[in-house]
Amino acid sequence: MGMMEKLDDVAVSGAREYLTFRLDQEEYGIDILKVQEIRGYEPPTRVANAPDFIKGVVNLRGTIVPIVDMRLKFSCSKAEYNSFTVVIILNLRSRIVGIVVDSVSDVMELPPESLKSAPDIDSVIDNGAVLGLGSLGDRMLILLDIERLMSSPDMGLIGAAD
Incomplete structure (x- = not known):
């Protein structure tokens, strides 16, 4: 049995690591392997005619990255920008999204x-x-398939442009 099969077995049977984040009162988890980096929020450049949950784009070392405000997307009551607000840069198969x-x-x-x-x-x-749902102690996480979420047609991020 080669090394790769062993790794695959571990991936299938073993624990997975999730980056957890808060939106309003809920805590969510996403596969850590899809996370490229975590940055502080800086106002992105607005894009004309984008849905309101797409705040705009940032230039990340030469890559233009669309920034999606999940709080607006998930209709949270408020979306204020303060020193705790963070942008999670995701590296999805087809593109990078914040x-x-x-x-x-x-x-x-x-x-x-x-x-x-x-x-x-x-x-x-x-x-x-x-x-x-993932539970650990008294914490309950909503586990998201972030790639599927970001590539859903209503996001308008992935698909037509590719």
């Missing part, structure tokens, strides 16, 4: 047995983009 969140909590390792499938909740999030 998401604005209230704050980043930490990186959590979730063993498979702590994951539960998401109840069919009537949520603002496309149900296909919720992988499930």
Whole structure:
């Protein structure tokens, strides 16, 4: 059995690491492997005719990165920009996207047995983009398939341009 198969087995059976962040009262988790970096919020350059949850674009070392305010996308009550507001730069297969969140909590390792499938909740999030719920102690995380969420047609980010 080669080294690669072993790694694959570990990836399938072992714990996954999630970056956790807050939006309003909820805590979310996304696969740490999709996270390129975390930056402080700086106002992006506005883009004409973009949906309101797309705050604009930033130039990240020569790459133009669209910035999505997840709080507006998820219809949170307020979206204020302060020193805690952060942008998580995601490296998705087809492009780099930044998401604005209230704050980043930490990186959590979730063993498979702590994951539960998401109840069919009537949520603002496309149900296909919720992988499930992760619980660790008294914390409950909503685990997002961030790649699927970012490539959904209503985001208008990925697809037509590629």
